[in-house]
Amino acid sequence: MTAVFDTLSDPLPRRLAAGLSRLSVALRAGQWRLAEARGLSPTQAQALAVIAARSGPGRPAPRLSEIAAQLAITRATASDAVSTLERKGLVMRQPDPRDGRAAGLALTEEGRTAAQDAGDWPAMLLDTAADLSPAEQEALLRLVVKMIRGLQVRGAIAPARLCVTCRYFRPYAHEDASAPHHCAYVDAPFGDRHLRLDCPEQDPLPDAEAGAVWTRFATGASGAMSTL
């Protein structure tokens, strides 16, 4: 094949890591720029977003440890960030009725408003993603999901609420190439482009069963990749 470049280049996984790292640099920088406008630092904004995503009627209030795990920071750092959010009047700590040690985190009215902006990504990133063709966006989402799951399995990040590790996920249950999967929770078919990264309804499969479902998803042929 192409002996020259195959031996000359860095291994592909290494370049992938470098590429993702570059994107990560751009993301961080964008978050700092947004931070100023909103009076929130990147970590604070992320913490706010996690709290918002995990709050809801009839759902237990998220805890500090949960924030720390999701952001892959220590509890001490998370405590700092939450204290600052509290000082800014966006978050309230409430004693947890079921565990006197724990502090349940809830958004204030202001916090709810701020959290909506906090989910805003730098426009440049959204525009760049939107410039990809729909098929490319779908392929990228699928690949990103695979990377996230891989990191999760290796313990590098906290469990994300992914479709592909959910009790209600049925990979390749339908013939329709544009929506081959099935969500048994809403009982509807869907495709790779609908895969979620943080679904509130997600109910994680135990490890024993997760492997088989994952394999079916990961190896399943998808006919919609031809136009890349």
Next chain:
Amino acid sequence: MTAVFDTLSDPLPRRLAAGLSRLSVALRAGQWRLAEARGLSPTQAQALAVIAARSGPGRPAPRLSEIAAQLAITRATASDAVSTLERKGLVMRQPDPRDGRAAGLALTEEGRTAAQDAGDWPAMLLDTAADLSPAEQEALLRLVVKMIRGLQVRGAIAPARLCVTCRYFRPYAHEDASAPHHCAYVDAPFGDRHLRLDCPEQDPLPDAEAGAVWTRFATGASGAMSTL
């Protein structure tokens, strides 16, 4: 098609941003963990890597501003990081013969050693990438390159030394689907899986000409995507 999820879900670019952000969290955390072992903070390690990548015999010594631009931080922050590296004996500042204001940055012997480790990514990330099939790795690299170029065009990140913006790049110059492109510098064919993100030989095309080359690359059909 799948009306339910199409209207129910966050827009795809938004979820892509969220997904990349999660990967970015994992990356940062991994860098902090590595940092400890090496006595270098993430920024210092990145700065060291940039200096190493841009140093070389017969090449002008990289400047501080270049580091700042590549890492998307201010010159002040870069100055801090480089000062620390200097204090640790890994980097030397040398007066630039052609510009008395500028300080050329060079690695010490120790710095050269340290820079090799600094290019090491968290093993978990490399392993996860390596778990993807070769076709998937190639597809992801291509998509990451597209994202980087998009962010670069929008001014969100400093110019990367990409094949796709290089004077010597000839997209789809060959029939061979596994190596359709051609590098006129080494005069050899190569494929998407060989795309580089920081090639020392890269010579950027002027904007006027870059658009046409890019379009040919971006829209070119690739036959190797069927097994995703």
Next chain:
DNA sequence: AGATAATATGTAGGAGTCCTAACTAGTCAA
């Protein structure tokens, strides 16, 4: 019941990150 271990969180201290603003010194062009 009482002692012990484990858990959830908070505090303190220190190095590092990252910014803006102000400053020095060198370059370049009119």
Next chain:
DNA sequence: TTGACTAGTTAGGACTCCTACATATTATCT
């Protein structure tokens, strides 16, 4: 030579992120 840039540094402040260590509460084991 003067004025406008440009490269880099410094100072100050908010925030990030860590490792200890301290505190309260819950779980567990005799």
